[in-house]
Amino acid sequence: xxxxxxxxxxxxxxxxxxxxxxxxxxxxxxxxxxxxxxxxxxxxxxxxxxxxxxxxxxxxxxxxxxxxxxxxxxxxxxxxxxxx
Numbered sequence: 001x002x003x004x005x006x007x008x009x010x011x012x013x014x015x016x017x018x019x020x021x022x023x024x025x026x027x028x029x030x031x032x033x034x035x036x037x038x039x040x041x042x043x044x045x046x047x048x049x050x051x052x053x054x055x056x057x058x059x060x061x062x063x064x065x066x067x068x069x070x071x072x073x074x075x076x077x078x079x080x081x082x083x084x
Contacts, residue, residue, distance in 0.1 A: 041081060 005013065013028050022028060 013025055016022070016028050016031075017025065020028075020031065022031070
């Protein structure tokens with residue numbers, strides 16, 4: 001696939017490449033697509049589910065998470081939204 005950009009967009013891609021330490025313009029597209037997918041994921045969250053999860057976190061004792069807890073959260077999110 002070949003994409004032609006305006007001079008302004010080409011300059012923006014080069015700026016973002018430098019800021020992110022990227023070597024190839026394709027990497028900018030990959031980053032953008034991952035962020036776009038993340039935005040879609042957040043936009044499609046059930047507000048009631050999100051509220052319940054946030055309230056559970058706020059009401060629980062505050063302490064650093066253990067690695068196993070992050071793994072459990074990752075598994076729950078994969079079950080809910082599918083593995084990526």
